[in-house]
Amino acid sequence: EPEVTQTPSHQVTQMGQEVILRCVPISNHLYFYWYRQILGQKVEFLVSFYNNEISEKSEIFDDQFSVERPDGSNFTLKIRSTKLEDSAMYFCASSVGSETSQETQYFGPGTRLLVL
Amino acid sequence: EDQVTQSPEALRLQEGESSSLNCSYTVSGLRGLFWYRQDPGKGPEFLFTLYSAGEEKEKERLKATLTKKESFLHITAPKPEDSATYLCAVQARGANSKLTFGKGITLSVRP
Numbered sequence: 001e002p003e004v005t006q007t008p009s010h011q012v013t014q015m016g017q018e019v020i021l022r023c024v025p026i027s028n029h030l031y032f033y034w035y036r037q038i039l040g041q042k043v044e045f046l047v048s049f050y051n052n053e054i055s056e057k058s059e060i061f062d063d064q065f066s067v068e069r070p071d072g073s074n075f076t077l078k079i080r081s082t083k084l085e086d087s088a089m090y091f092c093a094s095s096v097g098s099e100t101s102q103e104t105q106y107f108g109p110g111t112r113l114l115v116l
Numbered sequence: 117e118d119q120v121t122q123s124p125e126a127l128r129l130q131e132g133e134s135s136s137l138n139c140s141y142t143v144s145g146l147r148g149l150f151w152y153r154q155d156p157g158k159g160p161e162f163l164f165t166l167y168s169a170g171e172e173k174e175k176e177r178l179k180a181t182l183t184k185k186e187s188f189l190h191i192t193a194p195k196p197e198d199s200a201t202y203l204c205a206v207q208a209r210g211a212n213s214k215l216t217f218g219k220g221i222t223l224s225v226r227p
Contacts, residue, residue, distance in 0.1 A: 004159075031213065043160065043203065045214040056214055091159050095213075103148065103207065105215060107159035 002026045004108035006092050012114045013082055021077045021111045023092030032075045033093040033105060034067065036060070043091065049075065082115045089113075118143045120218035122204050128224045129194055137189040137221045139204030149187050150215060151180050152203040160203055163189075194225045 005024045013019050025032050034046040047057045049067055066078045075094075079086055089112050093105040121140045129135055141149065148167050152160035164173045166182040173180050177198065179190045189202055201222045205215040 033214070035215075042219045043205075043215075043217040045216070048213055058214070089157075103213060104150070104162055104165055106162060107152075109159045110157075112157075 004092055004094055004106055006090075006108040006111050008111060009109065010112045010114075012116065015084060015115055016081050019079050019082055019113065021079075021090050021092075021113070023075045023077070023108055024073050025075055025092065025094030026106060027073070029094035029096050029106075031055075031095045031097065031103075031105075032067075032069070033095075034077045035091045035093060035107075036088040037091065037110075038088045046077075079113075082113075084115050087113055087115045118206055118208055118216040120204055120206055120216055122202075122218035122221050124221060125219065126222045126224070128226065129191075131195055131225055131227050132193045134190070134192045134194070137191070137202055137223070139187040139189070139218055140185060141187070141204070141206045142185075143206045143208050143216070145209035147207045147209045149182055150205045150207065151187070151189055152205065154201045154203055154220065156201075163202075191223070194223070196225045196227050199223055199225045 007022045032049045035043050037043045045058050047061045048055045064080050068076050089110045091110045092108045095103050095105045119142045123138045148165050150165050151163040154160045164180040169184045171182050177192050181188050201220040203220045205217040207215055
């Protein structure tokens, strides 16, 4: 069964460093998303991406964050200068489309980011 | 602003003891309500999508129902392997496709 994959599974970085989290969405999906979950808190939306551009972003997704689809399979989230409060689990998700019955979002296993 | 509240926060059941998990929501026009299961340290695993009040969906020991203000996830005769956190999320109508999640309900089923 097709699934969303994410690398790395764990990332430890120093405050102020740049990190890139990678995702391979399900192959026939067109919509891609990033969410994060701070330990013990709810899953929060960061950004959605369609047709090579951002379609929506949350207040969390400030200028320190960027997303890119560098090729036909990968979808990346870059944090330019990490802060302690960026420590969280980051989930990538994808969906076939935005029409009814196609919009179910399937999540990857996550990348646990720890900023020291 | 879309909001999702789940209750109780945690639920402990004996194996075979049926119960229901509640998800209350406010959204500016519901497009879909989603239930996910999340195991510790893992990503949310899709269970159900519900679109309109009165709709029900079933999968093994789980049944999800929807009204205009809340959804229930009924668990019949649970087993220890049903232990997990169950997440409810809503998606509003329109071009806005993000999911707004509740905090989840942590279910523990004792053998």
